[in-house]
Amino acid sequence: MADETTEARSSRKVREGIVISTKMDKTVVVAVVDRVRHRRYGKTLQRTNHLYAHDETNDANEGDRVRVVLHNQLPESTSIHFHGLELPNAMDGVPFVTQPPVKPGESFTYEFTVPNAGSHMYHSHHNAAKQVGLGLLGAFIVEPKEKAPHDAPDVDEVLILNDGAHGYTFNGKSFPATKPIVAKLGQTVRIRFMNEGMMIHPMHLHGMHMTVIAKDGWPVPAPWKCDTLNVAPGERWDAIVHCTNPGTWAFHCHILPHAESDHGMFGMVTALVVQK
Secondary structure (H helix, E strand, O other), X not given: OOOOOHHHHHHOEEEOOEEEOOOOOOEEEEEEOOEEEOOOOOOEEEOOOOOOOOOOEEEXXXXXXXXXXXXXXXXXXXXXEEEOOOOOHHHOOOEXXXXXXXXXXXXXXXXXXXXXXXXXXXXXXXXXXXXXXXXXXXXEEEEOOOOOHHHOOOEEEEEEEEOOOOOOEEOOEOEOOOOOEEEEOOOEEEEEEEEOOOOXXXXXXXXXXXXXXXXXXXXXXXXXXXXXXXXXXXOEEEEEEEOOOOEEEEEEEOOHHHOEEOOEEOEOEEEEEEEO
16 A cells, blocks of 8 residues: 555545545555454454445545555455446456456556446456355445436435345345434435345335436436336446335335245345434
8 A cells, every 4th residue: 555645544444354545536445355344243254255345335526536456365366347337448347358357465456537427336346246245345426527406315325235145135234234214304315226136126115105316327317206116136226215204114125035034024124214
């Protein structure tokens, strides 16, 4: 990390195997490691390819210059693909297609001008069924130059869906450990669905409808209303909820074995809490 500026060093945060600056127009340093603190059980695990980056949402503005430095401390190769960003070919992060794999102990620098706005993702593109399933992923939100009314909601939430080695999860956690979405009566909530898993997940909200405003980062020409939105692997959907109905409302995948068992709700379940 010798090439980091003093400002970048002072602003970076360290959490469970990822070192990343809080300013996306500065250098971002990602250390992929093989030792993490398990969020649920609160103890250190020694396993291959664990990086719990689900809560790392990186914000950039359209036109920002970004440098991401990947240091691979895993016992196997990896890479980073910026899913949805229309980057130069050399920055696409696909081993054996656009770059060599980043081997254990090696580093690779991704540098680009942020192109298209919208809700995007980043994840491993090497042995991805394993690595992404174990958590080598995150959200990459690009704010547009020209703002629309829905770009300033009262609450803005990312919901990353996954179904890998840790089961059915939202942002790396399964119910009852999932974090509820909380808003006040009359507020507007923007939900950015991102499916990093290998299955479809129809997301169903109780009590209120959603208005779909964007698909894969691009505004839809005609927003529509629904209470169940199917999110396929790799897809991103943005939806607005106008919180008109107070209460604690179930919000879950409607493939029921992903959300219910004979012991009750589990897995891909959270709640939208609308407070009076």
